[in-house]
Amino acid sequence: MRNFRFFSFALGLLLSANVVFADGRLVVYPAPEGALLNDDYTVKVRVPGESWQTLPVYLIKVDRVAGAGHNVTDASMAFFDVEGKVEVTVTYNRGKVDSARIRPLSYGITPATDGQTVTFVLEGPRNLSVEVNGDIFGNLHLFANPLLSDIPDRNNPDVIYFGPGIHTFEQGKFQVPSGKTVYVDGSAVLRGRLLIHNVRDVKVIGRGMVEHTVKMGIEIANSSNVLVDGLFTTQCATGGSDSVTIRNVKSISYYGWGDGMNVFASNNVLFDRVFCRNSDDCTTVYATRKGFVGGARNITMQHSTLWADVAHPIFIGIHGNTENPEVIENLHYVDIDILDHQEAQIDYQGCLSINAGDNNLIRNVKFEDIRIEDFRQGQLVNLRIFYNPKYCTAPGMGIENVLFKNISYTGKNAELSIIAGYNEERKIKNIVFENLVINGTTIHDRMEGKPAWYKTADMAGFFVGEHVAGITFVTTDDRD
Template sequence: MRLLLLFVFCTVLVKANPVQAQTRLQTYTAPKGALLNDDFTVKVRIPGQKWQDLPEYLVKVDEVVNAKHTVKDASMASFDFSGKVEVMVTYNKGAIETARIRPLSYGIQHQVDKNNLTFTLDQPRNLSVEVNGDIFHNLHLFANPMLEFVPKKNDPNVIFFGPGIHEFKDQKFNVPSGKTVYISGDAVLRGQLLIHDARDVKVIGRGMVEHTVKMGVHIANSQNVLVEGIFLTQCATGGSDNVTLRNIKSISYYGWGDGLNVFASNNVLMDGVFCRNSDDCTTVYATRKGFVGGSKNITMQNSSLWADVAHPIFIGIHGNSVNPDVIENLNYVNIDILDHKEAQIDYQGCLAINGGDNNLIRNVRFEDIRIENFRQGQLVNIRIFYNPKYCTAPGKGIENLLFKNISYTGNNATLSIIAGYNEERKIKKIVFENLKINGEIIHDKMNGKPAWYKTSDMAGLFVGEHVEEVSFINTENRNTENLLK
């Protein structure tokens, strides 16, 4: 009888505390000789348990002032968890007057006590913790999901980088076909990982390719590739098929520091990535850099983008003007854009499609994208153009674009642009569904729009020549309206 009562009591406890039963936390130590930054001290714990210290790594970011690039020292820390954890960030340079945790859409509440900031997380997040308005010496905090699979070190198909700093001859390591590369959370690589002419390759873990290495991972002419969970500066994909980039963190600080380039590739998924870059965060091009052909079936989702220079999202400028390419079936879904800073008007646009080199660009969807108050640039830049600096011909056409549930909160956006090239090179069929600017939906039947205005005028959007079928619709309350009829 006593055993039965004990079993019932324990069962009730487990059912009453499901979160506590599932909570797990994994932290890592920095290897000797790793590059660190002491601006912050970061600790994490399961509620009620002991605080665990995290290493605070040095990363570098790019600030542009009056066309001059200045490299700044920022911080990065990471850990893995499930369930719920508490985080304490100590600012070691003085008192915390103001603080924010971004993306703002996450709504993470925090408490400040002198130079300590605390908050709780109940799901994995890639965050920027900013103190006293400083976005260039901030803390990039990557709270990862638990790593459920760690390959065996002695598996002949596994290349295992355990704790420590790993340097390669000529600063390059070629990954053969059929291999899984594991980079543990306390491992630092000082050299590129090259996935060239390979297939069935995985690069997984919680470690990093150090920020000193430009183009940390490079994928070329390969199939069936997964890169997951690691930190790096850049990861380009060219001439490849069936590539997944999941929960990778890209931070760059030098010229031409694009984050996630796609060249002449098909079936590429970027899921849960964080990009803060000194050039375009993510691009899709056709023929470029020796890779030949169009690009199709490209998806980025559940991600955060921060462009210290150029575009958060950029599509279409490069191709083959002699044998024209097609870029098609692109999806950008559930994305937070944290910043956009570009003084050159030709290279502005959080969501930018610039058709060049006789490219035909079609079937592009932007959905559930939240744009914060960026520093300088445009919301949208859709153009067919001839840019002789980068192109040998104007683009052929752009058609079938959907902008659904796009929101912008801020006051720094300048005039957005949609413009074709001539009667043979047009932009056709663009739908803005529930475009929300500072809380107001811009649509063709909106209140307060003078009858003689274009709806685009209300959005600060110039629709130029050789553009056809642009509509602004409001479907946010359609279901409610139908119920009331």
């Protein structure tokens, strides 16, 4: 295998980026020769009052599902690093801009349009979708990263340095050794998988990418004390591992079974400021699965954006060990924007979905400060204990102590949400909806206009079935 520490490094970090210092700071990375680019958009950024910098716009792929088929569509991606305010112009090279929107909508970014150009201002790092003329498939994914700090010394023997250029690996994969820091420059493109297998004390950081042509781009397996920070990839799965942080990673997949950020039988996993647009579930937590054995505990996803072109944005609990029942517990999803959800199969719907199978007990789950935009097809919530013979060998044991706090949905496409247990021994217990807001209306047990004979769930468009105990809809004032 080649010595990757010095492969294609060119002239070093300072020549790999244009750096501007002013009221804020801006770093732009040139594309390496041979990179796959898309000319649908021309993107420029600048610190106010300084010179415009042109970003390379990379070709990526997304999944445009029609019926039961995956239809791969070309899309665009660009990125830069920033601290402070920056101005952005996006020119749509395919025609006139009749309308434009910037998502997540919660950021409140209102663009100006003029002919073929969209202009807007960012106050700092954001992961965005720029959508022209209502096109969510040929859109521009624009990632404004925070500035890098503590860039490692490429001459350090514990550093593996991928400098500017295209990098290929023997057998299409690179195994990261224990105790190493892998740095992927913002002008580096990896045409092979990064495997973090059976190691400890590993960092994979930078601003470069695992190219969209590489399925299952980053995989963490049977490892501990791992950090992955700042890269673009197709998928980033974690199995059989402990103490893992995945920060500011962007996952976009377009092929069948293209889950974004799975967790299998792992503990103490943090996802922070990630962006997932996937051709299957965006993020999952399972117990025993794919050769990884055990329950799952202490999983947090925060300050993130999820976009499910197929299946669930958040999915918990279907897989486990029927013969030796396991526990999935202490999960926290906080400050999340859900941009889309499309799933025609009723069994696999739900933006916020807990489906207990394989004798799993799932408990102590919090969904907090989650903003759900109008998706194409699916449900807001799906909580079920069920036996799905396609994926399970037994129903789940139970779902207990789930808090939905400050959940909002604005739209018209949500179908009937489902909350249902299995039998009196396999129940759903203690479910609290606090400040659930649907199209501006707060749903709670004392709300005005609710007929006394209605369930509060009826006002939310939720079906609450048998074997469900202790479900309440409250406001924060009620809990105080």
